[in-house]
Amino acid sequence: MAKKLVIPIGPQHPALKEPASFDVTLQGEKVENILVKLGYNHRGIEKACENKPYLHDLYLIERVCGICSHSHATCFLQAVEEIAGLNVPMRAKYIRSIIGEMERIHSHLLWLGVAAHEIGFDTLLMYTWRDREIIMDLLALLTGNRVNYAVNILGGVRKDISEEEKGQILKAMDVLEERTKYYAHVATEEITIKKRLSKVGYLSPEDAVKMGAVGPTGRASKITRDIRAEDKYAAYGEVDFKVISDDNCDVFGRAVVRIGELMESYSIIRQLIKKLPVTPLKVPAPLRIPAGEAISRYEAPRGEDIHYVRANGTDKPERVKLRAPTLANVQSVSTMLQKGYLADVTIVIAAIDPCFSCTDRMIVAVNGKDEMTWKQLRQHSIDWYKKNRGVDFTKVKLGIK
Amino acid sequence: MKNIGTVLLEALKSLFKKPVTSEYPLKKREIHGSYAGMIAFEQNKCIGCQICVRNCPANAIKIPKLADKVFGCEFSMANCIFCSQCVLSCPKKALHTTDNFELAQIDKSKLIVKLEELSPESKSVIPEPAEPKSDNPASQ
Numbered sequence: 001m002a003k004k005l006v007i008p009i010g011p012q013h014p015a016l017k018e019p020a021s022f023d024v025t026l027q028g029e030k031v032e033n034i035l036v037k038l039g040y041n042h043r044g045i046e047k048a049c050e051n052k053p054y055l056h057d058l059y060l061i062e063r064v065c066g067i068c069s070h071s072h073a074t075c076f077l078q079a080v081e082e083i084a085g086l087n088v089p090m091r092a093k094y095i096r097s098i099i100g101e102m103e104r105i106h107s108h109l110l111w112l113g114v115a116a117h118e119i120g121f122d123t124l125l126m127y128t129w130r131d132r133e134i135i136m137d138l139l140a141l142l143t144g145n146r147v148n149y150a151v152n153i154l155g156g157v158r159k160d161i162s163e164e165e166k167g168q169i170l171k172a173m174d175v176l177e178e179r180t181k182y183y184a185h186v187a188t189e190e191i192t193i194k195k196r197l198s199k200v201g202y203l204s205p206e207d208a209v210k211m212g213a214v215g216p217t218g219r220a221s222k223i224t225r226d227i228r229a230e231d232k233y234a235a236y237g238e239v240d241f242k243v244i245s246d247d248n249c250d251v252f253g254r255a256v257v258r259i260g261e262l263m264e265s266y267s268i269i270r271q272l273i274k275k276l277p278v279t280p281l282k283v284p285a286p287l288r289i290p291a292g293e294a295i296s297r298y299e300a301p302r303g304e305d306i307h308y309v310r311a312n313g314t315d316k317p318e319r320v321k322l323r324a325p326t327l328a329n330v331q332s333v334s335t336m337l338q339k340g341y342l343a344d345v346t347i348v349i350a351a352i353d354p355c356f357s358c359t360d361r362m363i364v365a366v367n368g369k370d371e372m373t374w375k376q377l378r379q380h381s382i383d384w385y386k387k388n389r390g391v392d393f394t395k396v397k398l399g400i401k
Numbered sequence: 402m403k404n405i406g407t408v409l410l411e412a413l414k415s416l417f418k419k420p421v422t423s424e425y426p427l428k429k430r431e432i433h434g435s436y437a438g439m440i441a442f443e444q445n446k447c448i449g450c451q452i453c454v455r456n457c458p459a460n461a462i463k464i465p466k467l468a469d470k471v472f473g474c475e476f477s478m479a480n481c482i483f484c485s486q487c488v489l490s491c492p493k494k495a496l497h498t499t500d501n502f503e504l505a506q507i508d509k510s511k512l513i514v515k516l517e518e519l520s521p522e523s524k525s526v527i528p529e530p531a532e533p534k535s536d537n538p539a540s541q
Contacts, residue, residue, distance in 0.1 A: 056458040059484050123408050130421050144437030144498065150484040158489055159435075182411070190407040 004032065007342070011040045015118065015346040018356040022333075022345065029341055034334045041357040047374075049320040054080060054154060054289060057317065061307075062148050064322065065358040067110065069148045070096075070103045071300035072307070072322065072358075077152050078233060079296035079309040080317075084154075084289045089279040090235070092156035097235040098169070098272050099143065099151050101265045105176065106135045107301035108258045108265075111353045112183060115255060118347045119196045124186065131179045138172050141165065156282020166273050173266045180266070184259045197252035201336035201348035204249060211332035215303020215325050216261065217352045219245040220253035227299035239271040251351040288315050300325050302353045324358035432500035437485045439501035442474040442516035446495035453487035453496060462487055467517075474516040478504050 010021040019040035025033040045064055049057045062073040074096055081088060109132040116124035136146050143149035143159060151157050161169070187193055203213065208221035218225060226243040228236040244260035246253035293310040303325030312318040329352040336348050372380065385391045423430055432438070440462075449472040453462050461480035467473045474496075488496045506512050 052458070055456055055486070059458040059482060059486070062484075063482075123412055127408075127411070133421075140436065141433055144435050144485060145483060148482070148484070150437070150486070153489070186407050191405050 009345060010037075016349065017114075018354070020354070020356040022349070024337075024342065024345060026342060029343075031337045031340045031342060031345065034337050034345070036330055036333060038330070038356060038360055040360070042360040043357070046320050046322065046361065049317060051316065053287070053315040054317065055287075057320065058152065058154065059148075059150065061320075061322070062150065062152075065300075065324065065355050066147055067107050067355065068103060068300040068302060068305070068358070070099050070151065071298050071305050072324075073150075073152045074100060074234070075296050075298035075300075075305050075307040076309065076320070076322075077154060078298065079294040079307050080154060080289060080311070082294040082296065083292040083309065083311045084286060086155045086283055086285060088156055089281065089283060090277045091160075091279040092281055094235045094272050094276050095157045095159075095161060095281075096152065097239075098161070098269055099139070099149060100234065101269050101272070102135055102139055102142075104301045105262060105265050106132055106139070107353070108262050109135070111258060111301075111350075112187070112255070115251075115347065115350055116193075118350045119193070121193065124183070127179075128183065131176060134172050134176060138169060141168065153282060153285070155285035156280070158281070160281055161273075161276065166276070169269065169273055173269055177263065177266045180259065180262045184263075187255050187259060193255075194252065197250065197255060197347070198248070199250055200344045201251045201254075201340065201351055202249055203332055203336050207335050208249075208332065211335055212328045213303075213332045213352075214328045215299070215301070215353075216254055216257045217303065217329045217332065219243070220257045221249045222247050225304075227297045227304050231297050233296075233298065235272060236268075238275060239268050241268050251347055254351045288313060289317070302326060302355060303329060322361075324355060326352065326355045326359040327361070330354065330356075330359065432502065434500065435498075436500045436502070437483050437498045439478070439499050439504060440476055440481070440485075440487065440516065441497050441499050441519070442476075443495045443497075444472070444474075444517045446493045447472045447474070448493055448495075450492065452490045452492065456486050456490040458482065458484065458486065475513060476516050477513050478506070479509070479512040 005026045007024045007026060008021065009024060010016055011019040021037040021040070023035040023037065024031055025035075045060060048060060052060060058073060058077065061076045062069045064072045109128045113125040113128035113132070116122070116128070139149060140146045142161060142165060143151045151159055203211075203217070203221045205222045208218050208223050213221060213223065214225070222245055224243050224245045227233070228241070229243050241264045244257050244264060246256045246260075248256065289311040291311055291313040293308070296307045296309075298305045298307075305325055306323040308319070308321040309317050310319040333349055333352060336351075337345060340348065382393045385393055447464065449464055449466060449470075451464055454464055459480045459482045461477045461482070463475040465473050465475060485498050488498055
């Protein structure tokens with residue numbers, strides 16, 4: 001009987017792009033148990049949102065994630081617009097969907113490169129990231145920025161798509177479709193990729209439901225759920241698209257699903273561009289949002305994004321809660337890695353397309369008492385650090401009321 | 402073993418192609434007009450309404466009063482998140498974005514710029530504003 005070993009992976013590790021810690025218990029080379037530890041990147045965004053007006057929140061929420069920034073911003077605005085009862089014009093909804101799909105393309109191409117890099121196939125990384133530049137340039141052209149596009153405003157969008165830009169988008173879609181067909185051929189035919197990814201990180205459909213896997217992670221385990229199809233927000237009610245799913249239930253399946261979604265995204269963008277209606281770009285929005293609450297769902301590139309907003313009639317929200325897709329997916333990592341090998345840990349973690357900084361939230365539950373005021377919480381953290389780390393934070397003054 | 406090395410042909414072809422990367426800073430890339438880079442300020446248009454100051458999510462802009470009906474613009478490149486909300490908010494279109502993206506500085510004090518002192522003829526400033534097509538900018 002081999003001795004059990006616990007190997008810490010992270011918080012800083014070359015294979016992980018963000019700080020997250022995994023304690024892997026090994027029996028020989030096989031993974032027996034994996035403990036996921038988050039919380040290295042808590043930024044207090046939800047609390048900060050409560051102290052800022054909606055206009056500023058929009059830009060803050062956009063910075064929750066660098067890659068799915070438009071997803072978070074749109075999701076938040078959908079909730080606020082629902083509370084305020086704003087009817088967003090159709091053209092604005094179309095433009096939001098077009099940017100959203102472009103974001104999905106850039107995110108999936110990025111993932112394909114990262115996944116290829118994790119399995120040591122750097123040629124594919126270079127090619128996918130080269131082609132990702134096409135979509136990044138297009139986003140910069142349409143919105144003015146390569147990331148954090150700031151195309152949304154309360155009640156609509158701020159920038160129109162001109163006829164010339166339409167042509168450029170369609171041209172780029174043709175190039176990218178051609179390239180993606182080639183990647184689909186490489187990823188599904190190339191025997192080295194197939195052998196490396198097949199049967200790695202197996203997540204059965206039952207486990208996927210139990211662990212709450214969302215987005216491409218769930219869809220690769222035969223869970224055909226997509227918020228775009230279920231809860232037709234923005235302009236998704238007006239386009240035809242397939243919900244891509246796969247029955248491989250492993251990392252290979254996740255790659256197949258993402259490549260399939262790329263092809264669907266090109267088709268969605270073409271349809272949206274073709275149908276783009278002529279309406280105003282926005283409706284006037286009030287500064288003070290009437291009291292009320294709303295939940296908004298959005299299919300981000302990584303899965304279902306949920307935002308909850310409660311307004312109290314002032315220009316600042318009373319509560320903003322966001323659930324990034326990685327929080328739903330990260331639990332399934334431990335199931336995927338059971339009876340797996342140590343060498344598979346990085347690619348299995350990378351296969352859920354993790355975004356840990358978006359995920360980190362605070363849960364207040366200390367000694368069974370689940371209600372604490374902010375003041376008590378601060379006192380608790382000061383005491384905890386004094387006792388466990390020997391650091392005195394009493395002299396640090398923070399503007400928390 | 403038929404499907405081994407599917408990328409090989411593509412990789413070999415790339416040997417005879419021009420590199421995709423550009424030779425920055427030797428060759429500067431062409432940036433289109435709508436790029437949200439450095440902000441430019443037109444002093445004669447500013448009415449000092451302070452909407453941009455209020456709407457800036459990053460406290461990057463200040464409009465000090467220089468004389469009667471003359472306003473300056475103090476802009477912090479360190480704070481700015483380049484969302485161009487100020488450009489959208491300005492009711493008189495006194496602010497506009499430029500294609501200047503080379504904003505890094507070694508000296509921290511140089512990060513705060515007095516925009517009214519930058520001449521409009523400077524290379525980085527495009528005379529034509531990047532039009533945010535808004536019906537009522539003051540409402541945001």
